[in-house]
Amino acid sequence: MNRxxxxxxxxxxxxxxxxxxxxxxxxxxxxxxxxxxxxxxxxLFHKQFVTFAIGIAAVIVLIFLDxxxxxxxxxxxxxxxxxxxxxxxxxxxxxxxxxGWFRIGALSFQPVELAKILLTIYLAAFFSRKSHKRxxxxxxxxxxxxATGYAGLVLLxxxxxxxxxxxxxxxxxxxxxxxxxYAWFILPLTACTVALLAWNFALQPYQQAxxxxxxxxxxxxxxxxxxxxxxxxxxxxxxxxGKGVGEGSQARLRFLPASATDFIFAVIGEELGFxxxxxxxxxxxxxxxxxxxxxxxxxxxxxSLLLIGLSGxxxxxxxxxxxxxxxxxxxxxxxxxxxxxAASYLLITFVAIGLAESIAVRRRATVxxxxxxILFE
Numbered sequence: 001m002n003r004x005x006x007x008x009x010x011x012x013x014x015x016x017x018x019x020x021x022x023x024x025x026x027x028x029x030x031x032x033x034x035x036x037x038x039x040x041x042x043x044l045f046h047k048q049f050v051t052f053a054i055g056i057a058a059v060i061v062l063i064f065l066d067x068x069x070x071x072x073x074x075x076x077x078x079x080x081x082x083x084x085x086x087x088x089x090x091x092x093x094x095x096x097x098x099x100g101w102f103r104i105g106a107l108s109f110q111p112v113e114l115a116k117i118l119l120t121i122y123l124a125a126f127f128s129r130k131s132h133k134r135x136x137x138x139x140x141x142x143x144x145x146x147a148t149g150y151a152g153l154v155l156l157x158x159x160x161x162x163x164x165x166x167x168x169x170x171x172x173x174x175x176x177x178x179x180x181x182y183a184w185f186i187l188p189l190t191a192c193t194v195a196l197l198a199w200n201f202a203l204q205p206y207q208q209a210x211x212x213x214x215x216x217x218x219x220x221x222x223x224x225x226x227x228x229x230x231x232x233x234x235x236x237x238x239x240x241x242g243k244g245v246g247e248g249s250q251a252r253l254r255f256l257p258a259s260a261t262d263f264i265f266a267v268i269g270e271e272l273g274f275x276x277x278x279x280x281x282x283x284x285x286x287x288x289x290x291x292x293x294x295x296x297x298x299x300x301x302x303x304s305l306l307l308i309g310l311s312g313x314x315x316x317x318x319x320x321x322x323x324x325x326x327x328x329x330x331x332x333x334x335x336x337x338x339x340x341x342a343a344s345y346l347l348i349t350f351v352a353i354g355l356a357e358s359i360a361v362r363r364r365a366t367v368x369x370x371x372x373x374i375l376f377e
Contacts, residue, residue, distance in 0.1 A: 011063060012360040015290040018283045019338060019353050023052050023346070025280055026339035029268050032245040033260050044260050044341040051343040055350025062354030063361060070355075071302050074125035078146065081118035084111040085153040092157075096333070100157040110344035112162045115150050117348055120169055120309035122146060127177035128302040134178040143174060161332030165316050172312040173305060230257070231325045235269035235277075242273030260341040262333055265325040280339070284318055287311075294360050303359045310352040317345070 027048055034042045070077070088111050093103040101108045123143055130139040147170035151163040179187075259267050269277050288311050295307035314337045321336040323329030335342035337349050
C-alpha cells in the first residue's frame with residue numbers, strides 16, 4: 001500500500017491534468033456538433049468518451065509498468081507493427097479510398113496509429129545504443145530504412161499524411177541523436193529529390209489537388225479548396241469569445257465537412273473564440289514542456305529519446321492539423337491530438353502520456369535516491 005501511494009505521489013499530475021482537460025474540451029465540442037444536428041447524433045461523442053476511459057486505464061497500467069522493458073523488446077514490437085501494417089493491406093476496411101482500418105462490427109482500429117508509437121520505441125532503443133555524440137552514416141541509414149519499412153506500407157494504403165508523420169518522427173529523433181557529418185547539406189537535397197519523385201509518381205490526383213488548393217484555395221472553391229475556405233471562415237467568425245458550444249454556424253449548418261475529426265480546431269475557434277483557442281494551445285505547450293523537462297532530467301538516454309519521439313508525435317499532429325485549419329498547410333487528414341473524434345489516435349496519445357508517466361515515476365525515484373545519498377554523505 002505504501003508503494004502504491006508513493007508511486008501516485010511521483011506521477012506528473014500537471015501533464016496528466018492537461019491531457020484530460022484537452023480531451024474534455026474535445027468531448028464538449030463533439031457533443032455540441034452532435035446536438036446541433038436536425039436529429040441529435042451522439043455516436044461520435046459516446047465513442048470518444050469510451051475511448052477516453054480506455055485511455056485513462058492504459059495510463060494507469062503503464063504507470064506501474066517499467067518502461068525500460070520496452071528497450072529489450074523493441075525489435076519484436078517493431079516487427080509486430082510491420083505485421084499489422086501488412087495485415088491491414090489484406091484484411092483491412094476501406095474508408096475514403098484508404099485501406100487502413102480493421103473493423104469488427106461498429107468497432108474500428110487504425111494500426112498506423114499504433115505503428116507511430118512502435119516506431120518511436122524502436123528508434124529510441126536503436127539510437128540509445130548507437131549514438132556517441134554523432135550518428136554514423138550506417139546507423140543513420142539503418143534507422144531511415146526502419147522508418148521507410150513502415151512508411152512504405154502506409155503509402156500502399158494509401159495514407160500520405162501518416163507516412164509523412166512517420167518520417168518526421170524519425171527526423172526529429174535522428175536530429176536529437178546527432179546527425180552524421182555533412183547531413184545538413186545532403187538531406188535537404190535528398191528531400192527535394194524525393195518530393196519531386198513523389199509528386200510525379202506517388203501522389204494520387206486527389207492528393208495533388210489538395211496541394212494545389214493549399215497554394216490557392218480559390219482555384220477550386222467548391223471542390224478541393226472548399227474545406228480550407230470554410231475552416232478559415234469558421235475560425236474568423238469566432239471573434240474573441242466565440243458563439244457558444246453548439247452555436248457555430250459552420251458546423252451546425254454543415255458548411256464545414258469532417259467537423260468532428262479533421263476540422264474540430266475550426267469548430268472550437270468558432271464556438272470558443274480566440275480565448276478558447278489560446279487556452280487549448282497553452283495546454284499543448286504545457287504538455288510539450290513537461291515531456292521535454294522529463295527528457296532533460298532523465299538519466300536514461302533511452303527514456304530521453306523516447307520522450308523526444310513521443311513529444312514529436314503530438315507536436316507534428318498539432319502543427320499539421322492547426323496548419324491545415326488555418327490554410328497554411330495542405331489538408332492531409334491528420335487528427336488533432338486529444339480533440340478530434342479519432343478513437344485510434346486518442347488511445348495512442350494516452351499511451352504516450354502513460355509512457356511519459358512511467359518515466360516520470362522512475363526518474364523521480366532515481367533522483368530521490370541520489371539526493372538522499374548526498375544528504376547523508
